[in-house]
Amino acid sequence: MLATEKLIYGDHYEPDIAKTKQMYVVFSVLNVVQHAWVAHQRQVLTWTEFVESAETALRLIKNCEPIAIYALTERAYPKGFAKDVMAILRKVKPPALPPAELGLGKVCQE
Secondary structure (H helix, E strand, O other), X not given: OHHHHHHHHOXXXXXXXXXXXXXXXXXXXXXXXXXXXXXXXXXXXXXXXXXXXXXXXXXXXXXXXXXXXXXXXXXXXXXXXXXXXXXXXXXXXXXXXOOHHHOOOOOOOO
């Protein structure tokens, strides 16, 4: 992903590794949503089925919404797709934090 960012923005650009990892996750989720959107465009999924599928996936990147909006507007997604996804993204809520007993992480004090 770092090589991709340098290819896009030039050698003078020094990507932030943590943000680049977030961008990778955002692109991965948007790719899943785009597959469902194309399926809707080809009448394989209804609009409701597309929205339900998109909501499930987009919740995962809600906390990275500014990066997702940037990706949708600046990284060559079709305008119709970007418009539909941004509307859904604005409405969804992020997933709940995992229970502490799972040991997956901890809430940091700000």
